[in-house]
Amino acid sequence: MPDAWFPTAEDLSARGVAQAALHERARAAAQERLGRRVFVRAVVEVSNVCRENCHYCGMRRGNRGLARYRGRADALADLLIHHRPSVVTDVNVQSGEDPVAAREVVLPLVRALRRETSLGISVCLGTLDEVLVRELHDAGATTYIVKFEVADAGLYDRLEAPGTLPERLAFIRARAASGWHVTSGFIAGLPGQDVGSALENLRLAAGLPLAGCSVSPFVPGEDTPLAGQEAAGLDLTLNCMAAMRLMRPDWVIPAVSALNLVGDGAGYARGLMAGARLVTINLTPDGQRGDYLLYRRDRVIMTEERIRTALAANGLEPSGQSLREHLDGLRSGRR
Secondary structure, eight states: OOOOOOOOHHHHTOOHHHHHHHHHHHHHHHHHHHTTEEEEEEEEEEEOOOSOOOTTOTTOTTOTTSOOOBOOHHHHHHHHHHSSOTTOOEEEEEESSOHHHIIIIIHHHHHHHHHHOOOEEEEEOOSOOHHHHHHHHHHTOOEEEOOOBOSOHHHHHHTTOSSOHHHHHHHHHHHHHTTOEEEEEEEESOTTOOHHHHHHHHHHHHTSOOSEEEEEEOOOOTTSTTTTSOOOOHHHHHHHHHHHHHHOTTSBOBOOGGGGTTTTTOHHHHHHTTTOOEEEEEOOOHHHHTTOOSSOTTOOOOOHHHHHHHHHHTTOEEOSSOHHHHHHHHHHTOO
16 A cells, blocks of 8 residues: 655645645545535634633733633523524534533533534533543534644743643544544644644644644734744645645645635635635624634634635535534545
């Protein structure tokens, strides 16, 4: 069996004609596996309370100027059960690393969604204890999103990312071993990183038991130690996306909203043409959305209208199959 394809530094540095060819190969690989289908999920950001202190995130516990909130499970359940866009087949329940919200908001929300809907349910909640993680899985969540952010263990420590990198990777492997579909991700273009760093991120991702992976461009966050740094360029991020599609054609690869923050409004569409096949509609209530401060308050919010417009412009269409059904099918050997 031939070795899996892996990018070179030249691939990740590609521009112009070479970049167009790389992205076309990735688009063709996505087309072969998924046709014109793109998975559409909703996200609700249920809490911006976080016990971690990551230098790249505005919700870090050291940000004393941020108004903290925790949502209400009943209100979020009503929103997702009765008022979600019809195109949505999956939901991602996301928060800062907040065990209180995970137990008091996310757990009852997941139970309500599983009882009342057929939605696929993902959670992105950080490194929680094993008992709570098992309860979330038993309640009906099937995908755990936990990003490793950077493959350099020393930089991981300097950025005060959660725990240590070996602990984070152990958590990822344990989730996969216990029956979760696991997706991860990393940041492209952190200060001091180069193409070689991106290759190391991709190499680490390739060795993990993942159902998918994301790459987000570094955007200097408000009220963070990295606020004065330069944002990453769009090209490296897009080339990493294309490389991931060619490395792992079956992977779930999202187009992240931050692409538009570094791409003059065109980054999201370019991500779809570089192999991404997952888009996310933000359904966080308006009164809380501005305080979910991953990067800065003027982040691009992907609405249903923006999602539909981006898909149509690229000749793509929403998938009628949920991401959960797709991943379960891959696990059982069905396409």
